[in-house]
Amino acid sequence: MNFSSKILEQAVDHVSQLPGIGKRTALRLVLHLMRQPANQTAELAGSLSKMRHDLKFCTTCHNVSDNDLCEICASPKRDRTVLCVVEDIRDVMAIENTSQYRGLYHVLGGKISPMDGVGPQDLNVVSLVNRVKNEAVVELIFALSPTIEGDTTNFYIFKQLGDIPVNTSTIARGIAVGDELEFADEVTLGRSILHRVPYETSLKS
Amino acid sequence: MNFSSKILEQAVDHVSQLPGIGKRTALRLVLHLMRQPANQTAELAGSLSKMRHDLKFCTTCHNVSDNDLCEICASPKRDRTVLCVVEDIRDVMAIENTSQYRGLYHVLGGKISPMDGVGPQDLNVVSLVNRVKNEAVVELIFALSPTIEGDTTNFYIFKQLGDIPVNTSTIARGIAVGDELEFADEVTLGRSILHRVPYETSLKS
Numbered sequence: 001m002n003f004s005s006k007i008l009e010q011a012v013d014h015v016s017q018l019p020g021i022g023k024r025t026a027l028r029l030v031l032h033l034m035r036q037p038a039n040q041t042a043e044l045a046g047s048l049s050k051m052r053h054d055l056k057f058c059t060t061c062h063n064v065s066d067n068d069l070c071e072i073c074a075s076p077k078r079d080r081t082v083l084c085v086v087e088d089i090r091d092v093m094a095i096e097n098t099s100q101y102r103g104l105y106h107v108l109g110g111k112i113s114p115m116d117g118v119g120p121q122d123l124n125v126v127s128l129v130n131r132v133k134n135e136a137v138v139e140l141i142f143a144l145s146p147t148i149e150g151d152t153t154n155f156y157i158f159k160q161l162g163d164i165p166v167n168t169s170t171i172a173r174g175i176a177v178g179d180e181l182e183f184a185d186e187v188t189l190g191r192s193i194l195h196r197v198p199y200e201t202s203l204k205s
Numbered sequence: 206m207n208f209s210s211k212i213l214e215q216a217v218d219h220v221s222q223l224p225g226i227g228k229r230t231a232l233r234l235v236l237h238l239m240r241q242p243a244n245q246t247a248e249l250a251g252s253l254s255k256m257r258h259d260l261k262f263c264t265t266c267h268n269v270s271d272n273d274l275c276e277i278c279a280s281p282k283r284d285r286t287v288l289c290v291v292e293d294i295r296d297v298m299a300i301e302n303t304s305q306y307r308g309l310y311h312v313l314g315g316k317i318s319p320m321d322g323v324g325p326q327d328l329n330v331v332s333l334v335n336r337v338k339n340e341a342v343v344e345l346i347f348a349l350s351p352t353i354e355g356d357t358t359n360f361y362i363f364k365q366l367g368d369i370p371v372n373t374s375t376i377a378r379g380i381a382v383g384d385e386l387e388f389a390d391e392v393t394l395g396r397s398i399l400h401r402v403p404y405e406t407s408l409k410s
Contacts (some may be wrong), residue, residue, distance in 0.1 A: 002301045004276050004294075005269045014249045018234050027295065029223050033257060034269070041257035044219045045250035051216035052238060052246035064210045064239070071209050089209070090232065096207045179308035 001027070060131070062107040062124050064089050072096075072105060079103045081138040085128065085157065087111055087150070103141075104181065106131065111149040112156055120156055129160050142170040172197075206232070265336070267312040267329050269294050277310060279303075286307045286343040290333065290362065292316055292355070296348065308346075311336065316354040317361055325361055334365050347375040377402075 003024055005011035008030065016026035033041045057063070058070035065071070072078060072092075082103030086092055092105050108123045132140060142157070144150035158168060174192030175184050184192075208214035213235065221231035238246045262268070263275035270276070277283060277366075287308030291297055297310050313328045337345060339390055347362070349355035363373060379397030380389050389397075 001299055004297065004301075005260060007252075007260050007271055009268050011260075012251045014252045017245065017249070019237050020230075020233075025225075028225075030253075030256060031294065032224050033253065034260065038257050040222065041253055044222070045254045047212075047216045047219045048238065048246055049250045051212050052243050055210060055212045055216075055239065064213050066210050066212055081256050089236070092209065093207055096209075106265075179340060186251050 030165075061105045062109060062127070063092050063105060077102070078151045081136055082141065083128075083131065083137050084141040084143050085154075086143050087145065095143065103139075108144075108153065111144060112153045113149045123153070125157060125160060128157065129164070132161060132166050133164055137166055139169060142168065147171050149195070266310045266316060267332070268297050268310060282307070286341055286345070287346065288333075288342050289335065289346040289348050290359075291348050292350065300348065308344075313349075313358065316349060316352075317358045318354045328358070330362060330365060333362065334369070337366060337371050338369050342371055344372045344374060347373065353376050 001009075001011070003012070011030050012023060012026045015021060015029055016023045018026075021029075027146055041120060056065050056068065058065040058073055060073045061070060063070040063072065066075075066113050079102045082101075083106055084095065084101060084103055084105050086095070087108055087110060088105055092107060095101050095105075106124065106128045108125065108128070110118050110123055112118060112120055112123065120122075131137065140161070142154040142182070154170065161168070172195060173188060174195065175181060175188065181189070206214075206217075208217070217228060217231045220226060221228050221236055223231075226234075240248070250267050256374060259271070260272065261270050263270040263278055264273050265278045266275060268275040268277065272279075284307045289300065289308055290311050290312055290313060292298070292313055292315060294312055297312060300306050300310075311329065311333045313330065313333070315323050315328055317323060317325055317328070336342065345366075347359040349358055359375065366373070377400060378393060379400065380386060380393065386394070
């Protein structure tokens with residue numbers, strides 16, 4: 001692209017470094033900001049700087065946090081005997097939105113994926129094993145995505161736990177609520193039959 | 206969405222005010238910045254602030270500019286007798302990229318569109334008429350999009366010109382280069398036949 005302004009070109013360059021945003025979209029966003037009151041841009045720039053500077057990761061569960069300990073880890077209302085292992089903080093938010101879980105979390109920060117160059121040493125696995133060993137954890141729930149990478153990561157953690165006495169479980173895989181049975185893939189449908197639950201149990205949720 | 210951090214929530218809120226970016230995308234972008242080195246966020250925030258603060262609009266043609274007069278208006282190499290009327294600065298960039306035009310521009314800043322509440326008073330029409338009146342403009346090229354709004358705007362400007370002696374033209378409308386004739390819409394195909402050009406002329410470009 002042929003910019004008539006160096007300042008504009010630089011702004012577009014920086015915005016287009018964000019994932020999924022190309023030069024054209026960046027230009028559209030930047031021109032939008034130019035048409036808005038100046039304080040909108042100031043607030044955007046300010047909150048991004050503040051976020052990058054002040055936002056912390058919880059020292060216990062690696063969730064994002066305003067303090068050293070996140071709200072969930074600090075809350076006295078949570079069940080400290082259950083630990084839910086998730087890939088990233090968006091999964092924490094998704095599970096929190098269901099209001100069905102009252103235990104604690106552990107954010108791995110990714111999945112083992114040799115294709116993307118992510119190995120176990122890049123994830124928060126050591127701190128997870130230490131938590132299970134040193135805290136009063138009774139159950140560990142694997143809540144990673146049901147993909148090959150997710151399953152590999154689950155298995156790696158399971159092996160690392162060794163003979164630490166803890167129950168492990170994975171979130172249920174089956175037909176999504178509202179889905180038509182005939183359109184479900186075979187693996188999912190197969191698992192949903194293998195892991196069927198007593199009808200009385202299904203009535204409770 | 207249920208954020209565990211006020212700082213994160215505020216950053217996501219500000220990013221999601223950009224057009225076409227929802228809360229989920231904003232969260233993805235913000236978390237991406239958290240994973241990148243801190244200076245990337247600092248540069249992004251800095252260049253947005255600088256852009257909003259320092260970027261000017263050319264006092265003559267309303268193109269974006271680092272100075273009071275944009276590079277195109279200031280260039281001694283441009284043909285000052287031809288003026289191309291465009292909707293916004295992206296159109297200037299698009300036409301400049303073709304390297305087929307050596308005249309000057311006039312950026313209207315939009316099209317007359319009662320549906321969107323945009324009237325002639327919101328556009329840079331008065332300054333356009335003054336330029337045509339006071340400068341040595343021989344030809345005015347309407348290069349707005351061939352839509353109802355574009356045609357309306359062209360006609361409004363044409364009427365405003367009154368009896369100022371100037372030739373007016375519009376960019377050619379026809380079959381796009383590389384397009385299949387059978388898939389062209391009727392209006393476009395009809396115009397391309399009505400406004401056919403001598404074969405020798407078509408060989409030159």
